[in-house]
Amino acid sequence: MSNKGPSRTIRHQRKKRRNKKIIFTLVALVGFIIVAAGGLAFYFITQASNLVDETQGSLERGEHSDMREVAVDPDEDNISVLFLGTDNRDGDLDGLADAILLATFNRNEGSVNVISIPRDSYVQIPGRPTQDKINHAHAFGGTDMAIDTVENLLDIPVDYYVTLNFDAFMDTVDIFGGIEVDSPMAFTEQNADGDMDAIEIDEGPQVLNGEEALAYVRMRKEDPMGDLGRGERQQEVLGALIDEGTSLSSIANYNDIFDQLQENMSMNMSFNEILGLHSYATSIDEIEYHQLDGENFVENGVDYYRVDDTDLANTQAMLKQHLDLEEERDHDPDASESINAEESTER
Numbered sequence: 001m002s003n004k005g006p007s008r009t010i011r012h013q014r015k016k017r018r019n020k021k022i023i024f025t026l027v028a029l030v031g032f033i034i035v036a037a038g039g040l041a042f043y044f045i046t047q048a049s050n051l052v053d054e055t056q057g058s059l060e061r062g063e064h065s066d067m068r069e070v071a072v073d074p075d076e077d078n079i080s081v082l083f084l085g086t087d088n089r090d091g092d093l094d095g096l097a098d099a100i101l102l103a104t105f106n107r108n109e110g111s112v113n114v115i116s117i118p119r120d121s122y123v124q125i126p127g128r129p130t131q132d133k134i135n136h137a138h139a140f141g142g143t144d145m146a147i148d149t150v151e152n153l154l155d156i157p158v159d160y161y162v163t164l165n166f167d168a169f170m171d172t173v174d175i176f177g178g179i180e181v182d183s184p185m186a187f188t189e190q191n192a193d194g195d196m197d198a199i200e201i202d203e204g205p206q207v208l209n210g211e212e213a214l215a216y217v218r219m220r221k222e223d224p225m226g227d228l229g230r231g232e233r234q235q236e237v238l239g240a241l242i243d244e245g246t247s248l249s250s251i252a253n254y255n256d257i258f259d260q261l262q263e264n265m266s267m268n269m270s271f272n273e274i275l276g277l278h279s280y281a282t283s284i285d286e287i288e289y290h291q292l293d294g295e296n297f298v299e300n301g302v303d304y305y306r307v308d309d310t311d312l313a314n315t316q317a318m319l320k321q322h323l324d325l326e327e328e329r330d331h332d333p334d335a336s337e338s339i340n341a342e343e344s345t346e347r
Contacts (some may be wrong), residue, residue, distance in 0.1 A: 048258070048271065048274075049271045050258075050262075051258045051261060051262050052267070052269070052270065052271040052274060053271070054262045055261070055262060055265045055266050055267055056266075056267065056268065056270075057143065057161075057163075057266040057267060057268055058268065059143065059144055059147070059161075059268060060144045061144065061147075064157075064159070065147075065151065065157035065158055065159060066157075067151060067156070067157035068157050068159070072159050073273075073276065074105070074269075074273050074274075074276030074277050075272075075273075075275075075276035076107065076276075077107060078104065078105060078106050078107050078108075078322070078323045078324050079104070079105050079159045079160065079323075080102060080103065080104045080105070080156060080157060080158050080159050080160070080319075080323065081102075081103045081105070081158075081159065081160045081161065081162060081269075082100075082101070082102050082103075082146070082147060082150055082158045082160070082161045082162075083099070083100075083101040083102075083103065083161070083162050083163075084097045084099065084100060084138060084143070084146060084161065084162070084163040084164070085097065085098055085099030085100075085163075085164055085165070085166075085169065086098065086138065086163060086164070086165045086166075087165070087166060093163050093164075093165055093264070093265075093266050094138075094139070094142065095138070095139050096119075096135045096136065096138060096139050097119065097134075097135045097137070097138040097139075097146055097163075098119050098135060098218065099119070099234065100116070100117040100118075100119060100134060100135065100146075100150070101114055101115065101116050101117070102114070102115045102117065102150060102154060102156075102158065102319075103115075104156075104319055104322045104323050105277065105280055106322050106323070106324070108324075110279060110280060110282075110283055111283060111286065111288070111322070112280055112283055112286075112287045112288070113287075113288045113289075113290065113318070113319065113322050114287060114288070114289050114290065115154070115290050115291075115292065115315060115319065116231055116234075116289070116290070116291040116292070117134060117150070117153070117292055118134075118227040118228075118231070118291070118292060118294070118305045118307075119133065119134065119135040119227070119305075120133050120134075120135070120227055120296070120303055120304050120305040121133065121134040121153075121292065121294070121304075121305045121306075121307050122134075122297075122304040122305060122306050122307070123149060123152075123153050123307070124149075124152060124153075125137045125140065125145065125148075125149050126145070126148045126149060126152055127140075127141065127145065127148075128140065133304065134149055134150075134153070137149040143161055143163060143266070146161075147161060153307075153312075154315065154316055154319055155316045155320070156316070156319050156320060156323060156325060157323075157325075160267070160268055160269045160273070161266075161267060161268055162265065162266075162267040162269070163265065163266045163267070164261070164264055164265045165264045165265075166192060166214055167260065167263070167264045168260055168261055168264040168265055169210070169213070169214060169217075170192065170210030170211055170213070170214050171210060171256075171257075171260040171264075172210070172241060172257055172260065173208070173209065173210035173213045173214075173241065174209055174210040175253050175256045175257055175260070176241065176253060178207045178208055178209050178210075178213075179207065179208055179213055179237060179240040179241060180205065180206070180207050180208075180240060181205070181206060181207075181208055181213075181216060181233075181236055181237060181240070182204060182205045182236070183201050183202065183203050183204060183206065183216070183233075184203070184229075185203055185222070185223070186200075186201060186202050186203040187200075187201050187219055187222040187223075188200050188201070188222075189201065189215035189216075189218060189219045189222075190215070190218075191211055191215065192211050192214055199211065199212055199215035201215065201216055201219075208237075213237055216233055216237060217230065217233050217234045217237050218230070219233075226296045226303075226305075227296065227305050228291065231291050235289070290315060290318075292307050292308075292311060292312065292315060293307070293308045293311040294306050294307040294308045294311070295308070
């Protein structure tokens, strides 16, 4: 562990300097492919619009979060989008959420922040009697429970969601002809059908097909850094995919990608709302990426990830500031009266 840690840190820092970007993980790719497509020719706009229409999903809560007074408008407001990657195939979007990201968009700054939430994070799932892994929320209660859990953890509203499954990821990699990675170690991992040790990954640079890329971003147990190491590999893989998805040379691939996403994606954003995010496409190189700090632990033979309380509090404050939620509260007369009453009570 001690031999691999420093070398990986050096590689990570070198890569950060070279690219000047920090990358989304799996499902964030979809948002930017659609945004990029929205700015192309009429044909692609039409195809993207049809894709969005075919993948619309509703939430039990209605049009806006319980933490909002009214529904937001991405063309005017600061918003948040929850991206979920599920471990299902063949059009099934139920089950565990193996990739969980919360992106916030600040309209005035034109900036994007992305929080990666480790799938094994030990959290309170609303409506459940005990704490559990955060990725179980989606399996227990679908998108609504997953959103409630993330809102409860980060203490901010989740305005929109995008959910994809493994097929969307694997097919996208294959459509682009594979992706190049530089693996920090050699390891084996199960394939998409669950066959153990069916995929072999070598140490060093190599090109991976869709199923190999899935194994590369899923593996955790052989990585001395656990969930954090998996997060770094996800960033590496999806950085390459975002570069491909937003390049003009990939225009010919959009049709095939749309076909795959239509079968393996769900969202509650309309096409006009997605177009409201188009101005952020120029900020891809400036995305601020954050991962919740913490530590791995085992309880009753089950692996968990305990989020650091201080880092969680700092993350909550950062997200509220980026969404200008504190500013909204300062201008809310009811909220101000409540705060003044609390301060009077304390005195």
